[in-house]
Amino acid sequence: MSNMNAMKTHSKAMHVAITNRTYKGKTYSSTLLRQTYREDGKVKHRTLANLSALPEDVVDIIRRALKGEAFISATDVLKITSSKSHGAVCAILSVIRKIGLDKMLGGDALWRSIVLGMMTARLVEPGSKRFTAAYWQQTTLGSLLSLPESISPNALYEAMDTLFARQSILEKKLAKKHLEEGALVLYDLSSSYLEGTHCPLAAFGYSRDKKRSKKQFTYGLMTNKDGCPVAVEVFPGNRTDAKTLEDQMTRLREKYGLRRVVLVGDRGMITKTRIIDLKNVGYDWITALRARDIQHLYEDGAFQLSLFDERDVAEIEHPDYEGERLVLNRNPLMTEERRRNRQDLLLATERNLEKIRVRVETGKLVTADKIGLAVGKVIDKHKMAKHFILEISDGTFQYRRDEARIEKESRLDGIYIVRTDVPHEEMSMDEVVKTYKGLQQVEQAFRNMKSLQLELRPVFHRLEDRVRAHVFLCMLAYYVQWHMVRSLRTLKEQDAETYGSFRLVMERLKSLQRNTVECAGKTFEQVTQPDAYQQKILDALGVVL
Structure with a gap:
C-alpha cells in the first residue's frame, strides 16, 4: 500500500x-x-x-x-507604519555641524536643539512657532536632535528669549571667524512691516516693502566681503540709514576689537557726516555719489563722456573731494534699463495726467487747487515731476514733457561714481568698483531673509526683544543657507537643471523619507534611495544620509 x-x-x-x-x-x-x-x-x-x-x-x-x-504577498508581510521627511532636515543639520554652528551656539543641550530645530524649519518650511512645533513631528528633526516627542510653542518662545540674550556673544564669535584686521565689511539697511501697532519698534518710515500704510522696523546687516552674515541689529522703523552706521562703527571697534577696516555702504549710508566719523576712528570707506553730485561734476567739466570711448572704468580727482578717489564706471546694461524704466514711467504718468485733463475739460474738476491736488498725486506716485511742464489754472490744465530736462538726465544713464579714501597701492580702481558692487550680496541676503525661503516678514511679535530674536534667528538660518549655496556653487554652474534654486534643492531633498517598516514581527528603519538629482545635491553638500 x-x-x-x-x-x-x-x-x-x-x-x-x-x-x-x-x-x-x-x-x-x-x-x-x-x-x-x-x-x-x-x-x-x-x-x-x-x-x-x-x-x-x-x-x-x-x-x-x-x-x-x-x-506570500509582500504587502501581507511588509508594512510601513510611519513615514517622515528626512532628506532636507538631515542635510541642513549635517551642514550646521560641519561649519561648527552647533558648537558656536553653546548653552544646554535642550535649548541648543530647539534653536537648531527652529533654524532648520525656517529653511525648509518657515512658519509661526506653533506651526514649527507641529511641523517637527512630520520630520525626523525630533529624533536627529533628541527633542521631546511633544513640545509646546511656549518652549520655542523661551528659547528665542535666551537666543537674544546670547546674540552679542554669538556675533562676536562670528566676527572672529569671518573678519580680521583690515577686512572689508559690507553694511546695508532694510525694513520689514509689522502686523499690529503695539510693538515699541513700530514706526512709519521709508518702506522698502511698499507697505506705506503699515508701521515697520528697520534692521542693518553686516557681512564680510563675500556676503557671509556676521551681525544684524534692529532699529525703530523711522531710523535713517546714516544714523545706524554710528552703531556699527562702535560695534566693530569696541566689541570686535578691529582697529582698521574698510567699510562699504551705499550713497545714503555713508554721508559727509559719517565720513568724518569714519576718519576720526581710522576706518577707510567705499561708497558712491548721488545722481545730483554726478550731474554737478559733469557740468563742472570734471569728466567727459569720451572717457568711456575705449573702456568702461576711469578715475578722476576733484577739489571738492580732496584726498579721495573718484572711480567712474559705465554699465551699458544699466543704461538701457534706466532709459526703459524712465520711458515706462513717463507713459504711465501721461496716461494718468490725461485722465485728469479730460475731467477738467468735462467740468468735473474746476478749481486750480483741486486740479493741483489731483496732479500732485499722479506725479508723486511715479516721481516724474521734474520731467513735466504743467499749466494749471481754474478750469484749465495742460501738460507736456520737459524734453530738455529728460535729455540732460539721460546723458548720464548707466554712469555711477564710486568714492573712496582707500589708497591706490592697496586697491586698484577695478577692485574699488568690484568691492562696491559687493553690496549686492547684502541686498541678496535681504531678499533671501524676506522671501518665501526664510519669511522674515510679516512680523507678528509685539515684544521688542522678540522681534530682535526673530530677526537674529533668520540671520543665523541665512548663515547656514549661505554656506550651503557656497557648497552648491559648482553644481549650479555645471548642472543648472539639478540646482534650479535653493528652494528647489530643499523641495527635492524633502521627498527623501525615513520609513519605519515591520516585517515578520521585526521593525526596522529604511531611508528612501536618492535619485540621480538628489544624489548630486547630497554629494555637493558632502552629506551622507
Whole structure:
C-alpha cells in the first residue's frame, strides 16, 4: 500500500526543464513545465505547458515553488507604519555641524536643539512657532536632535528669549571667524512691516516693502566681503540709514576689537557726516555719489563722456573731494534699463495726467487747487515731476514733457561714481568698483531673509526683544543657507537643471523619507534611495544620509 502511494506521488511530480534543439544550423531553447511518471517500469516525461513566453523571474518562482518553497504577498508581510521627511532636515543639520554652528551656539543641550530645530524649519518650511512645533513631528528633526516627542510653542518662545540674550556673544564669535584686521565689511539697511501697532519698534518710515500704510522696523546687516552674515541689529522703523552706521562703527571697534577696516555702504549710508566719523576712528570707506553730485561734476567739466570711448572704468580727482578717489564706471546694461524704466514711467504718468485733463475739460474738476491736488498725486506716485511742464489754472490744465530736462538726465544713464579714501597701492580702481558692487550680496541676503525661503516678514511679535530674536534667528538660518549655496556653487554652474534654486534643492531633498517598516514581527528603519538629482545635491553638500 505504501509503495503504491509513493508511486502515485511520484507520478504527479512536476518540474521545469529547458530543452535545446537544432534546426538548420540554429539552436532553439524552450522552457517547459513537465510531469514525470512511470510506465512499464520506465521513467517518462509529459509536457504540460510551454513556459518560454514567460519572464525569467516568473519562471524562477514556478521552479522554486515546485521544489517546495512557499510564497506570500509582500504587502501581507511588509508594512510601513510611519513615514517622515528626512532628506532636507538631515542635510541642513549635517551642514550646521560641519561649519561648527552647533558648537558656536553653546548653552544646554535642550535649548541648543530647539534653536537648531527652529533654524532648520525656517529653511525648509518657515512658519509661526506653533506651526514649527507641529511641523517637527512630520520630520525626523525630533529624533536627529533628541527633542521631546511633544513640545509646546511656549518652549520655542523661551528659547528665542535666551537666543537674544546670547546674540552679542554669538556675533562676536562670528566676527572672529569671518573678519580680521583690515577686512572689508559690507553694511546695508532694510525694513520689514509689522502686523499690529503695539510693538515699541513700530514706526512709519521709508518702506522698502511698499507697505506705506503699515508701521515697520528697520534692521542693518553686516557681512564680510563675500556676503557671509556676521551681525544684524534692529532699529525703530523711522531710523535713517546714516544714523545706524554710528552703531556699527562702535560695534566693530569696541566689541570686535578691529582697529582698521574698510567699510562699504551705499550713497545714503555713508554721508559727509559719517565720513568724518569714519576718519576720526581710522576706518577707510567705499561708497558712491548721488545722481545730483554726478550731474554737478559733469557740468563742472570734471569728466567727459569720451572717457568711456575705449573702456568702461576711469578715475578722476576733484577739489571738492580732496584726498579721495573718484572711480567712474559705465554699465551699458544699466543704461538701457534706466532709459526703459524712465520711458515706462513717463507713459504711465501721461496716461494718468490725461485722465485728469479730460475731467477738467468735462467740468468735473474746476478749481486750480483741486486740479493741483489731483496732479500732485499722479506725479508723486511715479516721481516724474521734474520731467513735466504743467499749466494749471481754474478750469484749465495742460501738460507736456520737459524734453530738455529728460535729455540732460539721460546723458548720464548707466554712469555711477564710486568714492573712496582707500589708497591706490592697496586697491586698484577695478577692485574699488568690484568691492562696491559687493553690496549686492547684502541686498541678496535681504531678499533671501524676506522671501518665501526664510519669511522674515510679516512680523507678528509685539515684544521688542522678540522681534530682535526673530530677526537674529533668520540671520543665523541665512548663515547656514549661505554656506550651503557656497557648497552648491559648482553644481549650479555645471548642472543648472539639478540646482534650479535653493528652494528647489530643499523641495527635492524633502521627498527623501525615513520609513519605519515591520516585517515578520521585526521593525526596522529604511531611508528612501536618492535619485540621480538628489544624489548630486547630497554629494555637493558632502552629506551622507
